[in-house]
Amino acid sequence: MPLIPRLHTFDSWIEYRDYRLLWIGNFCANSAQWLQLLTVGWLVRGLTEGSPSSSLLVVTVGGLSTLPGLLVGPWGGVLGDRMDRRKLVMGIQSFMAVLAFSFALVVASGKVEVWHAYVYVVISGACLSVTQPMRHALIANTVRREALVNAFATNVLTIPGTRMVGPFVGGVLVASLGFFWNFALESLLYVCMVLVFLPMKTPYSQNRKSAERQSMVADLRDGIRYIWKENRIFSILILLTLIPNVIMQPVMFLLPVFTEEVLDRGADVGGFLLAASGFGGLVAALIIATFGFVFKKGVVSLAMVIASAVVVLIFAQSHWLPLAFVVIGLFAFTQTTFRTANGTLVQTLVRDDMRARVTSLQRYGQGLVVFASLLIGWFAGVTSAPTALTVVGAVALALGLVFAATARRVRALE
Numbered sequence: 001m002p003l004i005p006r007l008h009t010f011d012s013w014i015e016y017r018d019y020r021l022l023w024i025g026n027f028c029a030n031s032a033q034w035l036q037l038l039t040v041g042w043l044v045r046g047l048t049e050g051s052p053s054s055s056l057l058v059v060t061v062g063g064l065s066t067l068p069g070l071l072v073g074p075w076g077g078v079l080g081d082r083m084d085r086r087k088l089v090m091g092i093q094s095f096m097a098v099l100a101f102s103f104a105l106v107v108a109s110g111k112v113e114v115w116h117a118y119v120y121v122v123i124s125g126a127c128l129s130v131t132q133p134m135r136h137a138l139i140a141n142t143v144r145r146e147a148l149v150n151a152f153a154t155n156v157l158t159i160p161g162t163r164m165v166g167p168f169v170g171g172v173l174v175a176s177l178g179f180f181w182n183f184a185l186e187s188l189l190y191v192c193m194v195l196v197f198l199p200m201k202t203p204y205s206q207n208r209k210s211a212e213r214q215s216m217v218a219d220l221r222d223g224i225r226y227i228w229k230e231n232r233i234f235s236i237l238i239l240l241t242l243i244p245n246v247i248m249q250p251v252m253f254l255l256p257v258f259t260e261e262v263l264d265r266g267a268d269v270g271g272f273l274l275a276a277s278g279f280g281g282l283v284a285a286l287i288i289a290t291f292g293f294v295f296k297k298g299v300v301s302l303a304m305v306i307a308s309a310v311v312v313l314i315f316a317q318s319h320w321l322p323l324a325f326v327v328i329g330l331f332a333f334t335q336t337t338f339r340t341a342n343g344t345l346v347q348t349l350v351r352d353d354m355r356a357r358v359t360s361l362q363r364y365g366q367g368l369v370v371f372a373s374l375l376i377g378w379f380a381g382v383t384s385a386p387t388a389l390t391v392v393g394a395v396a397l398a399l400g401l402v403f404a405a406t407a408r409r410v411r412a413l414e
Contacts (some may be wrong), residue, residue: 063373065125076130077360223357280329298413
């Protein structure tokens with residue numbers, strides 16, 4: 001009788017204490033992020049109910065959090081390569097805890113307005129544009145290089161896993177108790193993350209020598225040169241991320257509108273849909289963490305962009321609630337698989353002294369999400385949510401096919 005092969009799903013989690021603490025902290029931070037996404041969208045939907053611009057405002061507030069990344073993100077990467085990444089994240093997350101609870105008090109006062117929500121997500125987005133790349137960069141600082149693929153895939157579990165828990169709980173809280181408790185819980189999750197990071201160390205980081213120090217502008221310039229001239233493969237991988245991370249990301253922001261207009265349901269079902277997307281991503285991350293990549297990671301990245309676009313086209317026609325649950329889960333499956341493959345390639349190839357800058361620049365394109373959200377939100381308002389989703393899927397599919405046909409260097413990446 002053949003022996004059952006040992007599964008490697010949680011090897012890094014079990015072996016590396018510091019990575020385990022990072023994973024738990026990331027779980028808390030990602031739970032807060034998804035909780036905020038759900039709650040702010042439904043808050044703005046409630047504040048603008050009956051307005052012809054409601055769809056535009058809901059989608060825009062979801063994408064607005066990415067806008068500060070255009071200005072703040074690259075400088076956050078420079079800071080991450082100049083100072084202790086762990087301490088940088090802890091300081092910013094502490095501020096976010098205070099910010100979230102302050103906004104909860106504004107909501108509880110009954111005087112909250114749409115512009116309050118916009119200000120809140122802009123400030124929160126500026127913080128996130130620094131902390132999120134740093135939390136990814138810290139993975140390579142808490143495990144050995146040979147464990148990086150497993151560690152990165154296992155860390156991805158914190159994203160779909162929290163997408164299941166956060167929106168599920170958040171949707172129930174909104175429907176039963178109101179918005180205050182969601183933002184208060186968001187604040188508490190940030191506090192928990194900071195507490196978990198306190199005993200964490202980064203034994204595999206490589207500090208720059210003081211003699212190598214130069215101005216922040218020079219550091220940023222070196223990071224850009226490293227990507228666009230010295231290692232062109234990074235520029236190709238970053239451009240590829242624009243399809244799922246910019247063009248298709250507004251699909252998630254359209255969920256409140258799609259849920260009400262097409263499925264004729266409320267915030268509780270909206271939370272369940274986000275939870276279903278979390279389940280799809282969780283399955284993808286578990287498979288990768290357990291078995292690794294059967295095909296080359298470059299091929300997987302290209303294939304998942306195309307598959308994700310096809311799924312968006314199907315979701316646009318998903319008027320039956322059970323079908324919508326399945327399709328949004330498949331969408332998250334393809335998105336998670338792409339981000340794991342693409343992110344692992346970048347973290348494996350980059351030098352540690354450039355890690356924070358490259359990771360931040362990799363996410364730079366997400367600052368463009370707000371413009372895509374504005375366009376798609378406006379289009380959904382003048383047409384319909386299904387029509388807007390169809391256009392998103394068609395554009396993403398066309399671009400994905402172009403990349404698949406021309407990006408030979410990406411296809412060759414193991």
